[in-house]
Amino acid sequence: MTQIVVSEPTVTVAAELPERCDRCGAAGKVRAFLPGGGDLTFCGHHANRYAETIRTCADRVVVESGFGWRAP
Ligand SMILES: [Zn+2]
Known part of the structure; x- marks a missing residue:
């Protein structure tokens, strides 16, 4: 039996993100913290491209203030 649990990440807004896109x-613009430790940073382009993955994999997301990122 497979149980699929989709938990929405906690999203917080930061004044700025000093990190650069890992891609x-x-x-x-968006930094995703993974439940297993570690984090990934995405620019605006890649944050939107990987929005679905970020939403399902990350447990906490920090979005730069003023960047209108929307998870699907
Ligand atoms: Zn990028």
């Missing part, structure tokens, strides 16, 4: 090196 392309652009300024980070």
